[in-house]
Amino acid sequence: MADVQKHLWLITVLQYLTKKDKPFLWVDTHAGRGLYDLQSDEAQKIKEYESGILRFYDDLINANDLPAPLAFYREKIADLNKSKDQLTIYPGSAYLAAKILRPTDKLYAFDLHKGEYPYLEKTLKNYIHSTTRFEDGFKGLKSIIPPKTIKRGGVLIDPSYEIKDEYANTAQAVINAYTKWPQGIYMIWYPILDKAFHFDLTEPLKALNLPDENFTIDEWHFGDVKKGMKGTGMVILNPPYGTSEAMFKMKIIYMKKYRKLMAQ
Ligand SMILES: C[S@@+](CC[C@H](N)C(=O)[O-])C[C@H]1O[C@@H](n2cnc3c(N)ncnc32)[C@H](O)[C@@H]1O
Structure with a gap:
């Protein structure tokens, strides 16, 4: 469930960026593995995917007229399985980004976990536009921006x-990066927990006082969840034109399906 919101935002923004021929740069500061094996011990232990991707996919497999990002998401899952x-x-x-970027675009993906990084390297090794680094994502980002050749x-x-x-x-890392590269698009995911720690993230970013069109907060609430994550959120600085509205439409489609499934 958490991944669905994040990945749909990612696909929506990247598809928007590919509308222009001009190359663009994409940075994934905490990239993870790129591809996840749902039968691995970790995935079986958490079983997060059961309320997210799997049920979502089952319900969408025969849907017609999906918005382009949802259709792309479904297609990539189908290709992999x-x-x-x-x-x-x-x-x-990282995999979704690698699939959308063109050879002239540039993808940097970071992960700082010894167990994750080799998988990330393997996932992206055949994509000529990609560079992976075993490095702290915020340090890596700082070394890349402001971008010198590819500006957007x-x-x-x-x-x-x-x-x-x-x-x-x-x-703080986002504010530092934004100061160096104010033209960049920044998409920051966060969990909504009982203790509402996420205000430590969202409040300083709100205090940047960006105009409405340059600042979006999107939250998906799961409903009556007693323990654990109550929902997920994204802050987006400089969302490309129309992407917030496109995401709102997909949120409605998904939340309707999610509520129906949860009520069963
Ligand atoms: C939520 S997961 C990323 C999931 C991934 N973005 C996706 O959507 O498929 C967070 C990842 O951050 C990595 N990580 C933790 N601390 C990090 C750091 N300081 N710099 C870069 N990656 C880090 C973890 O190893 C983990 O793979």
Whole structure:
């Protein structure tokens, strides 16, 4: 569920950027593996995908007239899985970006986990527009921006938020990056928990006082969840024209399906 919102935003913004021929730069500061094996021990333990991608996909497989980002998402899942009855692989942010970027665009993907990074390297090794680095994502971002040759583009920031300080630290890293590259698109994902730690992220970013058209907060609330994540959010600085509205439409489509499934 958490991934659906994040990945739809990613696809929507990247598809928008490909409308112009001019190359663009994309940075994934916390890229993860790129591809996830749903049968792995970790995935089986968390089973997060059950309320997200799997049920979502089942319900959408026969839907007609999907908005382009949803159709793309469905298509990529279908490409990765031989049988639609048993999904075993699902795409992560770096893989989706690699699929959308053109050879002239540039993708940088970072991960700082010894267990994750080799998978990321493997996922992206055949994409000539991609560079992976085993490095802290914020340090890596700082070294790339402002971009020298390819001037337009943006960043997906998707930390694990394992410690409370990570919310405030992420806000500060975004503010630092925005100061260096104010033209960039910044998309920051966060979980909505009981304790509402995410205000440490969203409040400093709101305090940037950007005009409405340059600042979006999108939150998807799961409803009556007693424990764990209550919903997910994204802050977007400089959302491309029309993308917030496009996402709102997809949120309605998805939330309707999600509520129906949860009521069963
Ligand atoms: C939520 S996961 C990323 C999921 C991925 N963006 C996706 O949508 O498929 C967060 C990732 O951040 C990585 N990570 C943690 N601390 C990091 C750091 N300081 N710099 C870069 N990556 C980090 C973790 O190893 C993990 O793979």
